[in-house]
Amino acid sequence: MSFSNLEQLYRQVIMDHYKNPRNKGLLQEDGYHEVHLKNPTCGDDITVQVKVEDGKLVDLRHQGTGCSICCSSASVMTQTLKEKTLDEAQNITNNFYELVKGNEYDEDLDMGDSPVYQGVSKFPARVKCATISWKAAEQAINELKK
Amino acid sequence: MSIDVNRIREDFPILKEKMNGRPLVYLDSGATTLKPQAVIDAVNCYNTKTTSNVHRGVYQLSNDATELYEGAREKVKQLINAKTSSEIVFTKGATHSLNLVAQSFGLYHLKAGDEIIVSELEHHSSFLPWQHVARVTGAILKFIPLDSAGHITIENFKKVLSEKTKVVAINYVSNVMGYESPIKEITALAHEVGAIVSVDAAQAVPHMKIDVQDLGCDFLSFSGHKMCGPTGVGVLYGRYDLLNSLEPIEFGGEMIDIVGETTSTWKDAPYRFEAGTPVIAGAIGLGAAIDYLESIGFDAIAQHELELRQYAVSELDKLGGITIFNRDAQTGIISFNIDGVHPHDAATIYDAEGICVRAGHHCAQPLMGWLCQPATLRASFYLYNTKEEVDAFVEATRKGKEFFDGVFF
Structure with missing residues (x-):
C-alpha cells in the first residue's frame, strides 16, 4: 500500500466535489421525496431528496455530514442520476456498486464522474462511505415506486 | 520502573505480521488488545488436552477442566482483591456484565420516580x-454534568445525587477521554443515600x-479481550450479599438448585448467573x-503507557493543526482530530501506513455531541507499544x- 493508492482514492475530482458540492442543500418544496441514512459506526449522515416527473429524476438534492468520500459521492450521485429515468438510475446505481467493489462494470453506461470511485475498491472499509448516498437515492426511488 | 518492551514484543506473535505491506503498528488496544503466546497456549491446551465440561463429569478430565x-x-478474585471468588461471575464480556446488573438489579428493584445517575x-x-x-420501570436517568474539560467531578456528581438516587452507573476510565x-x-457518597454503584471498568x-474492597463499589465489570485475554469472556464482580440476592x-x-414443574430454586452466586456451559476456554x-500482566506489573504498564502518551502528545503538538480533546488524561488514550480532515479520511491514511487507529464515535454518541464532533480519532497504547511506533504514527x-x-487547499 502506498501513497499512490491514496492519491488514486482522493483524486482531484473527488476533492473538487467535496469542496464544491453540487446540488447541496435540501428544498422545502412539493414533489421532493426524502430519505435519511446514517452509518452509525463512522457517523456518516446523509439525507437525499429526489423529485420524479413522468418517470424521470428531474432533481436530486443532498445534505449531511461525513468524510470526503461520503460527501463528494453524494454530490457526484446527484449529478450522475439527474435527468435519468428510474430504470436508468437503477442500472447506473447497480453499476456503481460493482465498480466501487473493484468488480467488472458496464463502461458504456453514462456514469458521469462516478468511475473515479474505483480507487475505493482498494480500501474496503470505505465502500460504505462511497455508497451511502446512492443507497439513500435508491431507497427514495423504491419508496416512490410503491 | 520500566519495562523491557523489546522482550515483551517477542511474546506477541501477531507483531511479526504486516498490514498493507508495512510492519503492523497497533494503536487500538482500547478496542481490543493483542494476545501473548501464553494466552494462546492456555486456550490451545484446554482445546487439545483437557477438553470437557466443567462441574458435571465425575471423570478425571472434567475434574481437570x-x-x-x-x-x-x-486469579480474577486476587487481581481485583475481591473478598471471595464467589463474587466473580464469568460473563461474555463487559457489555454482558453491565446488562446483567441492569436487568437483574434494575428491573426488579427500581420503580417510577427512582433516579439512575x-x-x-x-x-x-x-x-x-x-x-x-x-423506560421499563419509569425510573429517571440523570446525567452528571461534565466540567469544561470533560471530567466527572465530585462537585458535579453532588448536583445530581439525591435521596431518590437508587443506582449510579459510571465508567472508571472513559474509553474516549481516558480520564479516571x-x-x-x-x-461513598452514593452509599450515604442508599444507592448502589455499578462501575464499567473495561478501560x-x-x-x-x-x-x-478499597473502592467499595457494588458491581464492577470488565472484558478479558482488552487485557490480553481471548474475546468472549468477561467478568462481573458483585459484592456477595447483594450479588447473591439478585x-x-x-x-x-x-x-x-432444585427444579420443579412450576417453581425452581437456584444455586448461590456466582453459579446462578452462569447458565449453560460457560466460556471455559475463554476463562482459562x-x-x-492475568498471570502474564502480573508478571510484568500493572504499575510498570501504566507508567509505560503514560510515557508513550506524553511523548506522542508533545510530538503531535510540534506538527501543529492537531486538536487533542483529552490533553490532561493520565492514561494511554489520545483522542484527537487533524484539523480540517474528517477522521475517516485520516484513518485511511494511517491504514495505508500499517497503523491501526480507531476512527468513529467510539460507542459514545452522547460524548461526541458534548465534544461537538461527528467522530474523533483515537490512538490507545499498551505494554507492547514503542517510541518508534509513536514516531511512525506522528x-x-x-x-x-x-x-x-x-x-x-
Whole structure:
C-alpha cells in the first residue's frame, strides 16, 4: 500500500466535489421525496431528496455530514442520476456498486464522474462511505415506486 | 520502573505480521488488545488436552477442566482483591456484565420516580442498559454534568445525587477521554443515600491495579479481550450479599438448585448467573492473561503507557493543526482530530501506513455531541507499544496533514 493508492482514492475530482458540492442543500418544496441514512459506526449522515416527473429524476438534492468520500459521492450521485429515468438510475446505481467493489462494470453506461470511485475498491472499509448516498437515492426511488 | 518492551514484543506473535505491506503498528488496544503466546497456549491446551465440561463429569478430565476454570476465577478474585471468588461471575464480556446488573438489579428493584445517575462520558454499554431499565420501570436517568474539560467531578456528581438516587452507573476510565473517574469518593457518597454503584471498568482493569474492597463499589465489570485475554469472556464482580440476592436473568443448565414443574430454586452466586456451559476456554485464557500482566506489573504498564502518551502528545503538538480533546488524561488514550480532515479520511491514511487507529464515535454518541464532533480519532497504547511506533504514527499524521492540505487547499 502506498501513497499512490491514496492519491488514486482522493483524486482531484473527488476533492473538487467535496469542496464544491453540487446540488447541496435540501428544498422545502412539493414533489421532493426524502430519505435519511446514517452509518452509525463512522457517523456518516446523509439525507437525499429526489423529485420524479413522468418517470424521470428531474432533481436530486443532498445534505449531511461525513468524510470526503461520503460527501463528494453524494454530490457526484446527484449529478450522475439527474435527468435519468428510474430504470436508468437503477442500472447506473447497480453499476456503481460493482465498480466501487473493484468488480467488472458496464463502461458504456453514462456514469458521469462516478468511475473515479474505483480507487475505493482498494480500501474496503470505505465502500460504505462511497455508497451511502446512492443507497439513500435508491431507497427514495423504491419508496416512490410503491 | 520500566519495562523491557523489546522482550515483551517477542511474546506477541501477531507483531511479526504486516498490514498493507508495512510492519503492523497497533494503536487500538482500547478496542481490543493483542494476545501473548501464553494466552494462546492456555486456550490451545484446554482445546487439545483437557477438553470437557466443567462441574458435571465425575471423570478425571472434567475434574481437570473444572480446576482450571475455577483456578481462573481465583486469579480474577486476587487481581481485583475481591473478598471471595464467589463474587466473580464469568460473563461474555463487559457489555454482558453491565446488562446483567441492569436487568437483574434494575428491573426488579427500581420503580417510577427512582433516579439512575449516569454520565455523558459513558460507553453505550454502560448507560443503554439503564436507559432500557428507565423506560421499563419509569425510573429517571440523570446525567452528571461534565466540567469544561470533560471530567466527572465530585462537585458535579453532588448536583445530581439525591435521596431518590437508587443506582449510579459510571465508567472508571472513559474509553474516549481516558480520564479516571473518582470512583471511591462517588461510591461513598452514593452509599450515604442508599444507592448502589455499578462501575464499567473495561478501560481500567487492563491498565491499573484495582482493589474493589478499597473502592467499595457494588458491581464492577470488565472484558478479558482488552487485557490480553481471548474475546468472549468477561467478568462481573458483585459484592456477595447483594450479588447473591439478585435474580438470574438467564436460566438453564448448571445454575439450578432444585427444579420443579412450576417453581425452581437456584444455586448461590456466582453459579446462578452462569447458565449453560460457560466460556471455559475463554476463562482459562483470561487466567493466563492475568498471570502474564502480573508478571510484568500493572504499575510498570501504566507508567509505560503514560510515557508513550506524553511523548506522542508533545510530538503531535510540534506538527501543529492537531486538536487533542483529552490533553490532561493520565492514561494511554489520545483522542484527537487533524484539523480540517474528517477522521475517516485520516484513518485511511494511517491504514495505508500499517497503523491501526480507531476512527468513529467510539460507542459514545452522547460524548461526541458534548465534544461537538461527528467522530474523533483515537490512538490507545499498551505494554507492547514503542517510541518508534509513536514516531511512525506522528510521521503518518504529518503525511496525512500534508496530503489533505495539498488536495483540499
